[in-house]
Amino acid sequence: MVKEKGRKLVAQNKKARHDYHIDDTWEAGMVLMGTEVKSLRAGRASLVDGFAEIDDHEVWLHGVHIPEYTQGTWTNHSARRKRKLLLNRAEIDKLERKVGDKGYTIVPLSIYFNDGRAKVEIALARGKKSWDKRHSLAERQATRETQQAIGRRLKGMD
Structure with missing residues (x-):
């Protein structure tokens, strides 16, 4: 085996x-x-x-x-x-x-x-407290948006 x-x-x-x-x-x-x-x-x-x-x-x-x-x-x-x-x-x-x-x-x-x-x-x-959870969700959303903006910029779509 x-x-x-x-x-x-x-x-x-x-x-x-x-x-x-x-x-x-x-x-x-x-x-x-x-x-x-x-x-x-x-x-x-x-x-x-x-x-x-x-x-x-x-x-x-x-x-x-x-x-x-x-x-x-x-x-x-x-x-x-x-x-x-x-x-x-x-x-x-x-x-x-x-x-x-x-x-x-x-x-x-x-x-x-x-x-x-x-x-x-x-x-x-x-x-975590409830405000910690909201803060980490906001951080994750902000990093996602910046990565999308960088991707659009590199592709010349901006």
């Missing part, structure tokens, strides 16, 4: 980048059951309500929806069970110190396969 190479994206949490200021990111492995891996390989997952918490010096992923595998039998998994994340002790300690600060949380940004192994990208994040 040929070993997989490269990175294959399964699910992405675009809303997290809108709702949070992302301070730092980590790549973590996940402890999964066989039917969960098969469901992920089919490209089925949702990170919308996902978050991670540290319990007894272990990082657990909650609220991530990996639907049941359709060809699975009685060995199938529950869709929203909590899953253990695999990180180094130093990374867990750093996360634990930061989450102790007020306003910080751990959110999953994406689930992907890296060389055939399921990984999740988690981020240390602070919640």
